[in-house]
Amino acid sequence: SNIPHILTGLNFHVREGLAAGFYRPVPVLIYLALFQLFGLSTVAFHALNIGVHALNACLLHHFGARAGFKKGVPFAAALLWAVHPLATEAVTYMSSTHEMLWGTFCLAGLIVLLPDFSARRMWMSMPFFLLALGCKEIAVVFPALAVAALFFVSSERFHLSTYLKTWPLWTVGIAYA
DSSP states (O other): OOHHHHHHSOEEEEETTEEEEEOOHHHHHHHHHHHHHHTTOHHHHHHHHHHHHHHHHHHHHHHHHHTTOOTTHHHHHHHHHHHOGGGHHHHHOGGGHHHHHHHHHHHHHHHHHTTTOOHHHHHHHHHHHHHHHTTOGGGGGHHHHHHHHHHHHOTTTTOHHHHHTTHHHHHHHHHHO
16 A cells, blocks of 8 residues: 555655655665565565675676677676675665665666667666666766767767767656756
């Protein structure tokens, strides 16, 4: 019965008497599903974060391979990402799932865009962009990430017209902001 509120309302917490809110329905829906399946099991919530972190390492490897990096480089980057202590806080804190989920959806969106960034692929990446925005506000940088990836894979990187095809992503990002 709370799903409509989750999809339309802010997630509030109170800090020093002030209410602050974020619009993050995707992680809240995932938390709701986990709660319905496992109750207040800390093991389930921690396993979710470990699984998302492992998925991000796999997506990073896949992104590097599709972007045309030399053989072995995507694996080394993904392995470094998987074991580097920088991600420790996001993985260990059960309330930090959103930190990893927005990256999951941004990486998936970039993978969809590769290798040619066609108009069809641009629209296919849109659901991932919207899911990322539903996880954390910083996902609004996805169009800039797409432009950076396009710069590195395109042979026509120095032509302005190459980047004009990213307009749908910029439109959604600006509307969200």
